[in-house]
Amino acid sequence: MVLPNKESPEYLTTIGLLDIRRDLDNMIKHEDPRYVSALAVMASKSAYENKEHIKETVETHWKDNTTQGFMWSGKNGDFELIGVCFRGTSPFNAKDLSSDVDLSWYKLPGIGKVHAGFLKALGLQKSKGWPNDIQLDDKKPYAYYAIREKLRKRLENNPNAKFLLTGHSLGGALSVVFPAILAYHDETNLLSKLEGVYTFGQPRVGDHKFGEYMKVVLVTYGVTYHRFVYCNDLVPRVPFDSSDLYFKHFGGCYYYNSFYKGQVLAEETNKNYFSIFAIIPMFANAFWELLRSFIMYYQGRLRKSSKICGPCAKI
Numbered sequence: 235m236v237l238p239n240k241e242s243p244e245y246l247t248t249i250g251l252l253d254i255r256r257d258l259d260n261m262i263k264h265e266d267p268r269y270v271s272a273l274a275v276m277a278s279k280s281a282y283e284n285k286e287h288i289k290e291t292v293e294t295h296w297k298d299n300t301t302q303g304f305m306w307s308g309k310n311g312d313f314e315l316i317g318v319c320f321r322g323t324s325p326f327n328a329k330d331l332s333s334d335v336d337l338s339w340y341k342l343p344g345i346g347k348v349h350a351g352f353l354k355a356l357g358l359q360k361s362k363g364w365p366n367d368i369q370l371d372d373k374k375p376y377a378y379y380a381i382r383e384k385l386r387k388r389l390e391n392n393p394n395a396k397f398l399l400t401g402h403s404l405g406g407a408l409s410v411v412f413p414a415i416l417a418y419h420d421e422t423n424l425l426s427k428l429e430g431v432y433t434f435g436q437p438r439v440g441d442h443k444f445g446e447y448m449k450v451v452l453v454t455y456g457v458t459y460h461r462f463v464y465c466n467d468l469v470p471r472v473p474f475d476s477s478d479l480y481f482k483h484f485g486g487c488y489y490y491n492s493f494y495k496g497q498v499l500a501e502e503t504n505k506n507y508f509s510i511f512a513i514i515p516m517f518a519n520a521f522w523e524l525l526r527s528f529i530m531y532y533q534g535r536l537r538k539s540s541k542i543c544g545p546c547a548k549i
Contacts, residue, residue: 243290248325249282256280256295264310271460273317274400274432277304281321281405305384307395314395315429316388318381318412322403322435334404334437337473342418346444349437349473349481352407356415366419377408378415382424389427396429403469406436406461410448414440417451425451430458435469438481445484452485462488463502466516471507492519492526 238245246254255276262272280291281304292306307316323334336351340358350358357376358364368379389395399409409431416424431452440448452459461483463470473481487499504512 241284241286243284243286245284245287247282249279250287253279256291258296270315270398270430271432271462274319274398275402275434275462277306277317277319278322278400278402278405278434280304281319281401282324305381307388312394314392316385316395316397318385318397318399318409320377320399320401320405320408320412322401322405339441342414342444345414345418345447346441347480348411348414348440348444349407352404352411352439355404356408356411364415364418378412381412382416382421385424385427389424396427398429398432400432400434401436402434403437406433407439409433410436410439413451413457414444414448417447425455425457428455428457430460432458432460432462434462435464435467436461437469437472438475438483440482441480442482445482448484459485460488461485462490464490465492466504466507466519468507470502471505474506476506492523 258276259272262269276296280288283291288304296306296308304319304321305316307314309315334351336349336354338350339347340350340353341347342364355377357378359368359376362368368376370376370379370383385397389397399412401407401409410433413425413428413431416428451457461470470483470487475481475483483501487502488496489499489502490496504516
């Protein structure tokens with residue numbers, strides 16, 4: 235018997251085993267409007283894996299230049315895109331889970347109230363709050379300060395470079411909070427280089443005032459914000475948007491149903507998840523998705539064969 239090595243490039247987490255794909259879709263080129271979103275979703279999935287797996291994925295399967303923590307860069311001519319991906323909640327990580335369930339607020343002056351658990355995960359200082367600068371500790375780096383420093387250096391070396399922020403679940407929440415803290419620290423140069431924020435299954439981050447503040451930041455610096463939500467996913471519907479807690483989403487929602495048909499909505503349907511009227515449709519949809527999982531492989535093969543042999547498919 236050989237025990238699995240958790241530091242091996244081949245080691246996969248439970249989430250990684252659900253979808254083992256590592257290669258980017260070579261049919262989606264840089265000029266394709268879907269390119270950044272497709273890159274962001276692959277990065278968000280890969281962020282759950284160990285350092286060596288991520289390094290091999292980026293350097294071998296993506297053929298980009300560097301990987302730092304989970305930062306990567308790729309060039310298309312003179313343009314360089316630097317990606318920053320935050321990992322979501324690891325299913326068996328107590329610290330991640332405690333960040334999610336911490337529903338307390340932290341008030342950022344002039345910005346609004348923000349989920350304290352997400353702020354702590356990013357680097358909120360217990361006694362100092364959010365100082366502009368701190369002494370970085372290599373043994374225990376704080377995500378916000380460490381990533382900000384790396385971005386400063388990379389962007390100084392290439393004035394044509396831009397960066398994107400992405401993540402799934404908790405990682406999506408951190409992707410939204412990161413530019414908010416940049417704005418809080420008046421990091422105008424970095425914000426002017428922010429190409430976009432792409433989140434997948436992102437929970438609610440702050441109150442209404444925070445949402446209005448972020449809308450201004452996004453418009454001021456021309457930042458694209460895409461919040462992707464799949465069907466009945468619970469995470470984008472928490473913490474609950476009620477009269478007591480005041481957690482609110484902001485911006486549009488790119489919503490996909492279980493047939494993968496997308497539409498732009500002001501907010502996902504059934505926004506608080508638990509509804510008497512939604513129980514039957516939700517259970518019916520869950521049954522359909524279970525059934526589809528057994529035939530999806532064959533549907534994919536059928537589509538490929540129809541593309542290869544167009545005239546035959548018409549016959």
